[in-house]
Amino acid sequence: MLTEPLIQQLHDLRLKGMAASLEQQLSSTETTARSFEDRLGLMIQHEITERSSYRLAQRLRWAKLPMSACLEDLDTRTARGMDRAQLAQLTDLAWIKQHLNVLLTGPTGVGKSYLAAALAHAACRADFSVRCFRLPRLIDELTRYSAMQKRSALFKQLARADLLVLDDFGLAPLSDQTVRDLLAILDDRYDRASTLITSQLPLDQWHAYLGDRTVADAILDRLVHNAYKINLKGDSMRKARNAQRRNH
Numbered sequence: 001m002l003t004e005p006l007i008q009q010l011h012d013l014r015l016k017g018m019a020a021s022l023e024q025q026l027s028s029t030e031t032t033a034r035s036f037e038d039r040l041g042l043m044i045q046h047e048i049t050e051r052s053s054y055r056l057a058q059r060l061r062w063a064k065l066p067m068s069a070c071l072e073d074l075d076t077r078t079a080r081g082m083d084r085a086q087l088a089q090l091t092d093l094a095w096i097k098q099h100l101n102v103l104l105t106g107p108t109g110v111g112k113s114y115l116a117a118a119l120a121h122a123a124c125r126a127d128f129s130v131r132c133f134r135l136p137r138l139i140d141e142l143t144r145y146s147a148m149q150k151r152s153a154l155f156k157q158l159a160r161a162d163l164l165v166l167d168d169f170g171l172a173p174l175s176d177q178t179v180r181d182l183l184a185i186l187d188d189r190y191d192r193a194s195t196l197i198t199s200q201l202p203l204d205q206w207h208a209y210l211g212d213r214t215v216a217d218a219i220l221d222r223l224v225h226n227a228y229k230i231n232l233k234g235d236s237m238r239k240a241r242n243a244q245r246r247n248h
Contacts, residue, residue, distance in 0.1 A: 017050030018043040056124060063130040066167060069117035080110055081233035090119060090228065093126050095194060096163055101223055102196040105203055106232030112198040113167050115232075119196065120165050128162040136172040142181050151181070159188040163196060170201035170209050179215050186222045195223065203229060 003026055010019035021043040025031040031039065071091050089095065090102065102119070104112045120130045133141070145154040158164055164185075174182075189195055201209055203224070210216035 015047055017047030020050070021046035055127070059124040059127075059129060060121075063120060063124055064132050065117050065120055065124075065130075066113065066132055066134065067117050069114050069121055071118045071122050074115065074118060075111075081106070082230050086228070086230060090115075091122065093119075093123060093128070095228060096123060096126075096128055099191055099194055099226075101194055101227035103203060103223065103227050103229045104196070104198045104232060105201065105230070108200055110232040110234050112232055116165050116167060116196055116198050120163060123163045129160060130163045130165065131158060131161040132165040132167065134167045135169050138166065139172055139174070139178055142178060146177075155184055155188060158185050159193070161193060163194045164189065165196045165198075167198045169197045169199040170206070174209070174211065176212060179210055179212055179219070182210075183215050183219050183222075186219055190222045191226075197223070202231070 003022070007019045007022055010016070010022065025039055025042065031042070074087075095102065104116060106112055117132070120132055123130050141154060142151065145151045186195065199206070207213075207216045207220060210219055
């Protein structure tokens with residue numbers, strides 16, 4: 001059989017990885033000398049890798065990570081109120097499988113958002129579905145979907161995410177409707193999926209921030225009691241980086 005029609009047939013079958021592997025093999029005399037089983041195994045492995053990369057790219061697009069961040073780049077040399085045991089518990093991602101939450105608090109610049117983005121990126125790589133929002137952006141989305149009378153569609157999207165990241169909780173004022181919407185979102189996820197929240201507000205001020213006592217009780221009940229609660233400390237990393245740039 002001519003190779004060009006065969007390669008096209010592989011593309012038609014959406015076996016792009018196998019097609020690319022076959023093209024590579026045909027351009028290498030060393031590979032063409034190998035057994036049929038070896039060459040087929042190479043093609044299958046290439047297809048697996050191609051599909052895995054495609055799924056990861058899709059998960060990252062859907063996640064809408066707020067920044068490029070990786071766990072491998074975390075600065076663990078500076079003590080920030082989290083010991084190595086806590087960091088290990090977070091980075092192994094078992095808490096997502098167990099449908100637990102993570103609440104990161106601390107002053108501005110200590111690395112809450114970076115750690116959240118790095119954990120979200122790791123979750124995508126581990127084949128979890130992730131959605132990320134700054135809380136002000138989520139409020140805008142709730143308003144937009146409400147105007148289209150499609151709020152329930154957004155709730156369903158968020159409920160499907162294995163991990164929902166809400167950054168900057170406590171910075172934007174909340175209307176009564178937004179607080180009720182947050183309760184609906186978290187109620188859909190309770191014991192089914194994980195939520196990670198970052199906030200400059202200490203945890204003991206969240207109740208007052210949410211306003212309505214009854215709804216606040218319900219929201220915190222779904223968030224706090226099955227959560228890792230970590231208060232990051234230290235000087236602002238952002239200020240330190242800016243000072244370094246000025247000195248250079």
